[in-house]
Structures are given as structure tokens and as C-alpha cells.
Amino acid sequence: MTESTTLKKKDFQSDQIVRWCPGCGDYAILSAIQSVMPDLGVAKENIVFVSGIGCSSRFPYYMDTFGFHTIHGRAPALATGVKLANPDLSVWMITGDGDGLSIGGNHLIHILRRNVDINILLFNNKVYGLTKGQYSPTSDQGMKTKSSPDGSLEYPINPIRIALASEASFVARTYDTNIKHMNETFKAAAEHKGTSFVEILQNCVIFNKDIFNEVYDKDVRQDHMIHLEDGEPLVFGSEKKQGVFFDGVSMVTRALEEENSPAGLMVHDSRKHAPFYPNLLASMEFPQFPVPVGVFKRVERPTYESMLCKQIDVAKQKKGTPTLDSLFQAGETWNIV
Amino acid sequence: MTKTIDRTVLENAIIRFCGDSGDGMQLTGSQFTTTSANLGNDIATFPDFPAEIRAPAGTVPGVSGFQIHFSSRDIHTPGDQPSVLVAMNPAALKANLSDLEQGGLLIVNTDAFSKVNLKKAEYESNPLEDGSVERFRVIRIPITELTHRAVAETGLAKKEADRCKNFFALGIVYYLFDRDMNLTLEWIEKKFKKRADIAAANRLSLIAGYNYADTTEIFTTSYSVPAAALPKGKYRSITGNQAIAMGFVAASKLSDRTLFYGSYPITPASDVLHELAALRHFGVKTFQAEDEIAAVCAAIGASFAGCLALTGTSGPGICLKSEAINLAIMTELPLVILNVQRAGPSTGMPTKTEQSDLLQAMYGRNGDSPLVVMAPATPSECFHYGIEAFRIATKFMVPVILLSDGFLANGAEPWAIPSSDSLPTFNVQNIAAHAPYQPFERDPETLARGWAVPGTAGLEHRIGGLEKADITGNVSYDPINHEKMTYYRAEKVARVAHDIPQLEVYGDQDADTLVVGWGSTYGSLLTAINALNSNGKSVAGAHFRYLNPFPVNTEAVLRQYKRVIVAEINTGQLDFMIKGKYNIATTPFQCVQGKPLYVSDLDKFIRLHL
Known part of the structure; x- marks a missing residue:
């Protein structure tokens, strides 16, 4: 730990040439992670990056930490094994909308509900990049790709809602054009004990170029995004004159009058003990609503690995230091003399 | 036990208990096993249960069985065919009767042979009355009714009293084979510590079964299987x-x-x-x-x-x-x-x-x-x-x-x-940090790379499923490197052959015929070959525990024999490997019925090929 305080961003850059397409959003995410790492106070040798398959999953090769580029969709299970084997490690998992929500959807559900202390970064570019542009589980219905020349028939899923339905204890969203916001979000994810799920809106310049521009482009960001801050009201617009209200059934947006604390105006609290609240936030989708970014939910819940270690400790206390001989001789035995 | 019936000493016996999956047959079998093991018999058991937890009661798919082979000499299999079959209902009889040896002893619970149960077992007529069981020595006992009477004093409800009938059957078989009931009685006390009534009922049922067999002289002969000469020690x-x-x-x-x-x-x-x-x-x-x-x-x-x-x-x-x-x-x-x-x-x-x-x-x-x-x-x-x-x-x-x-x-x-x-300890070393650390540098003898575990400063590295460059472990699409790494992975496994025991030949080493097998068929093969040798038939055996790589002497062993029989429970998989690797003509013996190889089938087959 003492050494880690002197680490710099470049200490986390591996000697491998980064091979994403020029202009890919992944570069910014990599840079953000590399700059956040020294602030975590974790020695390099105690950090492990685990990924699946896809463009985003090349990520571990570019980090000068321990890294494991695994197989398609299975990173949650691999990462779980790493963390259970050695709970002292800081484990990060990199996945994408195809890897994490299609082929690996099942594993994602289960790592989240188990609450293994792993930080999951899901790069959502709403398309398959590495296999050259087919629609993904988050692609818009009707999207024309090489595998859907007449338009995709599939209805998209929302990663944040999947995470919430899977009982994730930490759920956040950030985006690749805002380094500062990414840094803050990644730090919050690292600080959280339990599985942290972070969706990153990420631009694929080749197959889904500028898909998020109408949401996060600098010119429209004020009107089309809400930056969630604990204790702050859900207001947006360049003058912060628009508010998000709860009408008892669903969210509605309207212009704020000249009122001090308008009735029904939502105030953000990521720690709110009301399961419906982050779900309401998650249901805010463009263009009906501004898109919320920041921490949707964080709740304290014992981690899987801490409970596993506790069971082992309790069993050792109860049964004493076991010997192999006592194991072999358990149950009915008899002597041949 | 003071009766005038004969007590015949047997070298070994095979019993199969079978009944509905709710009848407690696994428990009955394991109790008989424990008691026999304590008597010093060598034992081998094989349970046979349905995949369904509770298939419809009384139907053939719901039948559960437990076979035990116990002996006064060294045995290696649970036996081909039971000499004693205990059938608790018609479905159990239907599923198991064909396995009972000719003239074997069949103990049936006649109370269970009602019209309804016969129909459930899809019997058109009662097999106890239509000649189906003529080939066997049939002992008909109304086990359900006798159990009810035996446990009446405990006041248990009919359903719970019913559940004690497996112990009644066990008591009968304990008498038949001269087994002491004490271990099972102790087990009952321990198991049902919190239900004194059930403990009492099971105890009464077990003793009643034993006494019933004793006093009614239903068996003209009873048996004993003396202790085996197993090596001294704790088992x-x-x-x-x-x-x-x-x-x-x-x-x-x-x-x-x-x-x-x-x-x-x-x-x-x-x-x-x-x-x-x-x-x-x-x-x-x-x-x-x-x-x-x-x-x-x-x-x-x-x-x-x-x-x-x-x-x-x-x-x-x-x-x-x-x-x-x-x-x-x-x-x-x-x-x-x-x-x-x-x-x-x-x-x-x-x-x-x-x-x-x-x-x-x-x-x-x-x-x-x-x-x-x-x-x-x-x-x-x-x-x-x-x-x-x-x-x-x-x-x-x-x-x-x-x-x-x-x-x-x-x-x-x-x-x-x-x-x-x-037990031999074995050292497993994490590699220590050293510069420059290369993830795919190899031990020259084993070709193993080092185990570089997270948490060790200086060993930070990345691995994955993409092809690795030799030594550095970086991603590589280089054709020559891929070929080299492919051969490294193969050679590493091949070198395991130098770290494992050689293939041993048992039986008559100088025979012309060698029978090879692998894995779980060993007991059947050993028994068959030993028996053939005892009968003056010259045949040898060799058994694979290591399938990849094969032991280093495999080809030499196989080539010593004129005929190599490859016995396995599939359509010829080891046979395929041997033929492919050594180009040796073989004689396959295969049986794919979801059950162990029978010694009797092996015996017949091997005799044909000597």
C-alpha cells in the first residue's frame, strides 16, 4: 500500500500497442481508468482485470496489472473465481453489450445478485464491433446491419434495468466523452463493497458512429442528460429550469415555476431504501426523458466472499483444526486383526 | 438359532434388495453392508436407483435397488446376478426378476401384490400365481401385515408403521445369513434419537423379522459367510x-x-x-x-x-x-x-x-x-x-x-x-519475482510455465485465449510461433508419461491373449481373468488408469501378445485409440447397457477367443 501512493498513471500503461480503431470511445475509458488507478491506494500487483471477448475485452492487455482476457461472456464467472480465491485482490471486469448482455447475460445476473466485490464496467455501444457490425441486445429496434438488412426485429434491453432486476448493490452510468464524470464514477464504484455495475455509453466510430450524440453532445447535453448528484433535485436544461416530477405513477418532466421547493420534484438519493426509485430513474429513456448519468443506487449488503470466509472461520472454530486422519476415519470403521 | 435347519457355509453371496423408491431399500442395503463389513467380509455394493425422486409409487420407473456382494475372500465386483432377491412389491419384482440366478432365493412381500399394485406394475396376472417364479425358491411373507402387528404397541399411525417394513425384511435376511443385529439396533437408536416412537417401531420390526424367520422355519437352509482374510488394519x-x-x-x-x-x-x-x-x-x-x-x-x-x-x-x-x-x-x-x-x-x-x-x-x-x-x-x-x-x-x-x-x-x-x-507431499511453487519475468518461459524438463499468482509484485502479466508468443506470452498471429506453441502444448502432455507408472500385466503373463480395459471395469476383468487362470485357462490382463498419455511401455506390452481383447462399456473408444496410435489389430468386447460388465459375459467371450 505504501508504494502505491507514489504510483502514476503511466505505471498502469502496459508496453502493448493499443489497437482500437482511431477515434474509438475505448481510448478515453482506458485513459480514465489508468488515471484513477493511482488514487485507489491499491498496489499494482493486487489489481486484476478480467474481460470476456469483444473490442472492449482487449482492455486488460493495455493495463500493467494482472490481467485475464477470457472467453465470450464468461468474465463474471472467471472474475468470481479470482475474487473467491483471494478476496484481497481488487478485481475489475470489462465487458460490452454483446459479451455482457447476450452470450454472458446469465452470468451477469448471477454475479450481481451474489454481490461479489468486483467492479464491472460494461461498455455499451449498442452494436457488435469485433464481429463487424451486427445488432446487439441494446441496439434500437429496426437498426439496419449486415445481419439485419431489413431492420432488427429485436426489442432492446436497458443494462441499468437488468442490473437493478438482478439486485445489484451499486448501479451507475457514465459516458466516454466526459473524463471527469468517468473518474468520479469509477472511484465511487471502487469504493463500494460489493458488485459495482457501471454502464458506459461508448461511441463505436465504425459501426454505430455518434449513436449517443443526440444525448451527450456538448450542445445538447444540458437538455438531454441529468447528472445525478446525491441531495440535488432532478433538474436539467441550460438554466436548470426543467424538473423531473413523480406524479404518483410515473416520472414526468415539466418547466419549473418560480417556486422554492416545488411539490413532487424529485431529489436524488442513491442510498434511498425504496427499490422503485432507481427503477424509475432507469426507465427514463431518450427522447421522452433526459438520460440520467451518475450513481443510480448504492446499498450496503454483505459480499459473497466475506460470507464465504466467515463460514470457513466459523467451521474452523466449531470443529477445531482438522487433520486428514480425522477425515478419513469419520463414520463407521472396523478393525481387521 | 437352535433349530434343526441346516446352516451352510458359503464363500460368498449376492443379495439385492428392491422396492419402491420410498421403501428405504438403500438404507436396508447399507445397513446390511455395514454389518457384513464389521463381520470381516469383503464387500462390494452397487445401488441402482431411478432418476425420479419419487416416481409414481408402485410403478416400474419408481423401483430402487441395492445390491451387495459379500465374501470370505477378496472380491472385486458387486456380482453379476443376485442369489437372493428381496422384492417389496410387484414393480420391484418385474424390474429385477430376470437378474436373479436360476434357482435363486426370492423373498416377496405378498401383501403388496394387490390388484391395484399389479396393475401399476403392468402385470396382467399375478406372477406369484401364474408360474412366472417357478424357477426360483420363493419365500412368501406378508411383510406389511406382520410389520403392522409388530409395531402395534407403539401406536404409530398406519403410514408410519408402513415405513418400518424394510427393517422387517432386513431382519429376515439377517437371520438367513446369520448376522448380528446389534449394529443396526445401535444405528436406529442414534438415528431416531428425537423420535422415540419411531426408534421403537423400527427396532420391533427388525427383531420381529428376525424372529419370524427363526420360529416359522420358512428357510430349510440358512447360511453363513465367514470373515475374509483381508490385510490387517482399520477399514x-x-x-x-x-x-x-x-x-x-x-x-x-x-x-x-x-x-x-x-x-x-x-x-x-x-x-x-x-x-x-x-x-x-x-x-x-x-x-x-x-x-x-x-x-x-x-x-x-x-x-x-x-x-x-x-x-x-x-x-x-x-x-x-x-x-x-x-x-x-x-x-x-x-x-x-x-x-x-x-x-x-x-x-x-x-x-x-x-x-x-x-x-x-x-x-x-x-x-x-x-x-x-x-x-x-x-x-x-x-x-x-x-x-x-x-x-x-x-x-x-x-x-x-x-x-x-x-x-x-x-x-x-x-x-x-x-x-x-x-501420503506423499507434493510441492507446488509459485514462482518468485525475477527480472525480466516472462509469462511463457518454461521449465526445461517438464515444459511447464511458472505459476505467477496475483499479489506477487513484479509478476504483473496478461494472459488469455488468444495464441501466445513463445516466452513473452504476448498476443501473436505469427504462423511459425503458432506451430511451435501447438507442439509445446502437445509435448508437455506427452512428457507426463515419464512421470507415471508403467502398464502392469496381471494374470498369466505368458498367455497368448491379453485383455485390456480402463477405469471402472477393472473389478470385472480381474475377477474373470483370475477365474479363468484358476480353471487352467491361460490369459493375461492389463488395465489402463492413464489414458493420455499412455504409459511408456504400452506398445511393448501390447505387442507381446498374439491377441489383444479390448473390453469397455462403449462402442470401442479405447479400442479406437489403441488402433490409431499403435496400429495393432484388436478384438473388441463391448457392452453398452448402462450397467457394469458382467464377469459371466467376459468369461464366455474370453473363452471363445483363447
Whole structure:
């Protein structure tokens, strides 16, 4: 730990040439992670990056930490094994909308509900990049790709809602054009004990170029995004004159009058003990609503690995230091003399 | 016991208890086993139960059986055909009668042969009355009614009283084979400590069964099977699943490494998960994953982080795990994969045994993907191979597939309990930090790369499923490098041959005919060959525990014989490997019926080919 305080961003850059397409959003995410790492106070040798398959999953090769580029969709299970084997490690998992929500959807559900202390970064570019542009589980219905020349028939899923339905204890969203916001979000994810799920809106310049521009482009960001801050009201617009209200059934947006604390105006609290609240936030989708970014939910819940270690400790206390001989001789035995 | 009936001394006997799956036949069989083992008999047992937890009562699919072979000499199989069959209802009779040996003793619960039950078992007429059982010595006992009378004083409700009838049947068989009831009586007291009424009822039922057989003189002859001359020492009864779980824990202790077990419940491997989950005090980390893929992947993650990593399943699970197994091959991480084989393909017959996943273990992955394959030959040998698999996996940094099967997993035999001091420790070293660290530099002897575990400063590195450049481990698409790495992975596995025992020949070494087998068929083959030798027939045997690589002397052994019979429970998988590797003509013996090889079938076949 003492050494880690002197680490710099470049200490986390591996000697491998980064091979994403020029202009890919992944570069910014990599840079953000590399700059956040020294602030975590974790020695390099105690950090492990685990990924699946896809463009985003090349990520571990570019980090000068321990890294494991695994197989398609299975990173949650691999990462779980790493963390259970050695709970002292800081484990990060990199996945994408195809890897994490299609082929690996099942594993994602289960790592989240188990609450293994792993930080999951899901790069959502709403398309398959590495296999050259087919629609993904988050692609818009009707999207024309090489595998859907007449338009995709599939209805998209929302990663944040999947995470919430899977009982994730930490759920956040950030985006690749805002380094500062990414840094803050990644730090919050690292600080959280339990599985942290972070969706990153990420631009694929080749197959889904500028898909998020109408949401996060600098010119429209004020009107089309809400930056969630604990204790702050859900207001947006360049003058912060628009508010998000709860009408008892669903969210509605309207212009704020000249009122001090308008009735029904939502105030953000990521720690709110009301399961419906982050779900309401998650249901805010463009263009009906501004898109919320920041921490949707964080709740304290014992981690899987801490409970596993506790069971082992309790069993050792109860049964004493076991010997192999006592194991072999358990149950009915008899002597041949 | 003071009656005038004959008491005949037998060398061995085979009993099968069968009834509805709710009738407690497994319990009855295991009680008889414990008692016989304590008497000093050698024993071998094999339970046979339906996949359904409770198939409709009284139907053939719901029949559960337990076979025990007990003997005054060394035995190696649960026996082909029972000499005594205890059938608790018509369905049990229907499912098992064809196995009873000619003239064998059939004990039936006549109370269960009602019209309704006969219909459930799809009998058109009562087999006890239509001549179906004429070939056997039939003992008809109204077990249900006698049990009710015996337990009447406890005031138990009819349904609970009904459940005691297995102990009545056990009492009868205890009398028949001159077994002491005390161990079972003690067991009943312990088991039902909290239900004094049930303890009393089971006790009364057991004693009543014994006394009924004694006083009514239903048997003209009773039997005794004296103690066997087993080597001195302390014994327990052990199944293959228990033994292999203990072997894995022993490997963990002996190498001072945490055991991680990732698994998804599947018949017949689930008991290994149950055994290991109960051993948290040994520091064992079991993880019941969301599916087979997650189970093996979690194990690979744990291996990367320094655990002795294990995943266990049956054939269908191996299909799902194969992509991940290749990741362990490619990243050269130690991993043990236990396949408790069952009869396939697809869902097949989950509770039945078979040896048909050998070629899957060898070749069931994409690319050239060699790994080590081993197969224990007996339930107690599973213990040794639990340790051996990890020794090889960690020494060579390679995945090892262990092929057990339903027969080994659930079959039991006496196990001479080893002293932990007698077990070899094996050293597993993490490599220490050194500059420059290269993830794919290799030990010149074993070709193993170093195990560089997270948490060690200076060893930060990246691995993955993409092809690696020699030494540096960086991603490489270089053609010559790919060829080189392909051969490294193959050569590493090939070198394991120098680290394992040679193939041994048993029986008549100078014979013209050699019978080879692998894995769980050993008991049947050994018994058949020993019997043939005793009858003056010259035949030798050799048994493979290591399937990949084969022992170094394999070709030399095979070429010594004019005829090589390859016996296995599949359509010729070891046969295919031998022919392919050594180009030797073989005579296959195959039986694919979801059951162990019968000694009698082997005997007939081998005689034909001498």
C-alpha cells in the first residue's frame, strides 16, 4: 500500500500497442481508468482485470496489472473465481453489450445478485464491433446491419434495468466523452463493497458512429442528460429550469415555476431504501426523458466472499483444526486383526 | 438359532434388495453392508436407483435397488446376478426378476401384490400365481401385515408403521445369513434419537423379522459367510464419490493450497459437491455456480489466483465446459476436471453407468488441444487419483480430466484407511519475482510455465485465449510461433508419461491373449481373468488408469501378445485409440447397457477367443 501512493498513471500503461480503431470511445475509458488507478491506494500487483471477448475485452492487455482476457461472456464467472480465491485482490471486469448482455447475460445476473466485490464496467455501444457490425441486445429496434438488412426485429434491453432486476448493490452510468464524470464514477464504484455495475455509453466510430450524440453532445447535453448528484433535485436544461416530477405513477418532466421547493420534484438519493426509485430513474429513456448519468443506487449488503470466509472461520472454530486422519476415519470403521 | 435347519457355509453371496423408491431399500442395503463389513467380509455394493425422486409409487420407473456382494475372500465386483432377491412389491419384482440366478432365493412381500399394485406394475396376472417364479425358491411373507402387528404397541399411525417394513425384511435376511443385529439396533437408536416412537417401531420390526424367520422355519437352509482374510488394519466402507472428494482434500493439505470446487448439480456427480461443501473447516471453497460453464470458469479464475482448482460434472456438463477447458489449456493453468460418466448421449440415462466419454475427454474441443486423462479403477482408488490429478496438473501446468463413472461413484467397498503420514507431499511453487519475468518461459524438463499468482509484485502479466508468443506470452498471429506453441502444448502432455507408472500385466503373463480395459471395469476383468487362470485357462490382463498419455511401455506390452481383447462399456473408444496410435489389430468386447460388465459375459467371450 505504501508504494502505491507514489504510483502514476503511466505505471498502469502496459508496453502493448493499443489497437482500437482511431477515434474509438475505448481510448478515453482506458485513459480514465489508468488515471484513477493511482488514487485507489491499491498496489499494482493486487489489481486484476478480467474481460470476456469483444473490442472492449482487449482492455486488460493495455493495463500493467494482472490481467485475464477470457472467453465470450464468461468474465463474471472467471472474475468470481479470482475474487473467491483471494478476496484481497481488487478485481475489475470489462465487458460490452454483446459479451455482457447476450452470450454472458446469465452470468451477469448471477454475479450481481451474489454481490461479489468486483467492479464491472460494461461498455455499451449498442452494436457488435469485433464481429463487424451486427445488432446487439441494446441496439434500437429496426437498426439496419449486415445481419439485419431489413431492420432488427429485436426489442432492446436497458443494462441499468437488468442490473437493478438482478439486485445489484451499486448501479451507475457514465459516458466516454466526459473524463471527469468517468473518474468520479469509477472511484465511487471502487469504493463500494460489493458488485459495482457501471454502464458506459461508448461511441463505436465504425459501426454505430455518434449513436449517443443526440444525448451527450456538448450542445445538447444540458437538455438531454441529468447528472445525478446525491441531495440535488432532478433538474436539467441550460438554466436548470426543467424538473423531473413523480406524479404518483410515473416520472414526468415539466418547466419549473418560480417556486422554492416545488411539490413532487424529485431529489436524488442513491442510498434511498425504496427499490422503485432507481427503477424509475432507469426507465427514463431518450427522447421522452433526459438520460440520467451518475450513481443510480448504492446499498450496503454483505459480499459473497466475506460470507464465504466467515463460514470457513466459523467451521474452523466449531470443529477445531482438522487433520486428514480425522477425515478419513469419520463414520463407521472396523478393525481387521 | 437352535433349530434343526441346516446352516451352510458359503464363500460368498449376492443379495439385492428392491422396492419402491420410498421403501428405504438403500438404507436396508447399507445397513446390511455395514454389518457384513464389521463381520470381516469383503464387500462390494452397487445401488441402482431411478432418476425420479419419487416416481409414481408402485410403478416400474419408481423401483430402487441395492445390491451387495459379500465374501470370505477378496472380491472385486458387486456380482453379476443376485442369489437372493428381496422384492417389496410387484414393480420391484418385474424390474429385477430376470437378474436373479436360476434357482435363486426370492423373498416377496405378498401383501403388496394387490390388484391395484399389479396393475401399476403392468402385470396382467399375478406372477406369484401364474408360474412366472417357478424357477426360483420363493419365500412368501406378508411383510406389511406382520410389520403392522409388530409395531402395534407403539401406536404409530398406519403410514408410519408402513415405513418400518424394510427393517422387517432386513431382519429376515439377517437371520438367513446369520448376522448380528446389534449394529443396526445401535444405528436406529442414534438415528431416531428425537423420535422415540419411531426408534421403537423400527427396532420391533427388525427383531420381529428376525424372529419370524427363526420360529416359522420358512428357510430349510440358512447360511453363513465367514470373515475374509483381508490385510490387517482399520477399514471403512467408501464410495468412489466419497473417496475422490477425500483425495482432493488430501491434495489440498499435502500441497498446502486452498481447494476451490466450482460445480453445478448433476447426477451422478452432485455427491462430490455435497461432500466438499461439508468440509469448510478444511478451508475448502465450494461454489455452486449458475451453470456448468460458470462452474469451470470460476475454477479457472481460482487457478489463475493460485488455488488448487477443480470442477466436477457428468458428460453433458463436459460438453458445456469444453470451450473453457480450452482456455485452461491455452493459458497453461492447472485445472482438474472430474467427469462422473453416465450413460449417454444427450440426457441419456443419468443414473446408469457407462464409459462413453473417453473420446470426448481426448478430442472434444476445438483446435489441437491435448490434456491429461486418467481413470481410477475402483472406488477406493478414486482417493489416490484425487491426489494424483492435482500432482500432475500443478507440476505440468496442464488440465487433467479424471474419468470416474456412476458405478465407481455410487459403488462401495472396504477401504483400508491410510495414515496421512504415508501420503506423499507434493510441492507446488509459485514462482518468485525475477527480472525480466516472462509469462511463457518454461521449465526445461517438464515444459511447464511458472505459476505467477496475483499479489506477487513484479509478476504483473496478461494472459488469455488468444495464441501466445513463445516466452513473452504476448498476443501473436505469427504462423511459425503458432506451430511451435501447438507442439509445446502437445509435448508437455506427452512428457507426463515419464512421470507415471508403467502398464502392469496381471494374470498369466505368458498367455497368448491379453485383455485390456480402463477405469471402472477393472473389478470385472480381474475377477474373470483370475477365474479363468484358476480353471487352467491361460490369459493375461492389463488395465489402463492413464489414458493420455499412455504409459511408456504400452506398445511393448501390447505387442507381446498374439491377441489383444479390448473390453469397455462403449462402442470401442479405447479400442479406437489403441488402433490409431499403435496400429495393432484388436478384438473388441463391448457392452453398452448402462450397467457394469458382467464377469459371466467376459468369461464366455474370453473363452471363445483363447
